[in-house]
Amino acid sequence: MSEKLLNTTSFALSPLGDSAVVVTFGNEIQYDIHKKIKIFMELLEHEPFVGFVECVPAYTNLTVFYDPLVVFNEQKHxxxxxxxxxxxxxxxxxxxQQIETNKKMTHRTVSIPVCYGDEYGPDLEHVARYNDLTTDEVIRIHSSGEYLVYMIGFAPGFPFLGGLSEKIATPRRSSPRTTIPAGAVGIAGMQTGVYPISTPGGWQLIGQTPQTLFLPNENPPSLLQAGxxxxxxxxxxxxxxxxxxxxR
Structure with missing residues (x-):
């Protein structure tokens, strides 16, 4: 199969301060955009340019951090x-220009246990009522899906997951909670996610996992990664x- 290279007019570059460039591939949350971001990130990490520091993926863009002094010293010659x-x-x-858009991606699969409802999922009944479902149906739908980690953000190790069924999509709470325990599993619109640390938040809580997502003594410190x-x-x-x- 011949290589299909990225159309170089399908991205935009913009500065972020004096040591980062934001590479934007689109304006919608789509798997194809995520794929381009992931492939480009892997290319930069395996074949970095002089002065490259790191890159951070998001839904539609990749932020590339660099050391301006190293770049300047290399370029002045x-x-x-x-x-x-x-x-x-x-x-x-x-x-x-080196990105092969037809490159096949591999994904690591991570299974996460969840205790749904009652004290661990105080908003499960609300999600069920909002969608004209029973709580058992919400649990079945949520636990039967496969969710892509588009990005890690908001809090250390917090995964933004795509792929939630429209059948259980529910708006955020009108009044956010001041404290949500680590491990809480929630829904916000068409997204689902897991709170890795105790933090305020407005997602609808449907369950709790005993799995630790934020691992400060590990490298990387997040159980989940984009992709x-x-x-x-x-x-x-x-x-x-x-x-x-x-x-414990």
Missing amino acids: KEAGISPYEVVCSNIKKKL DIVKFYPISYEEYKEMKEER
């Missing part, structure tokens, strides 16, 4: 009068307690 930003943009454009596939599966109250105790 070649051509004066060009800013580090211009140099990095030039390097990014060259790299973008992972998440599958939830129901567990009982007793199983939750047992798993929670094992992780």
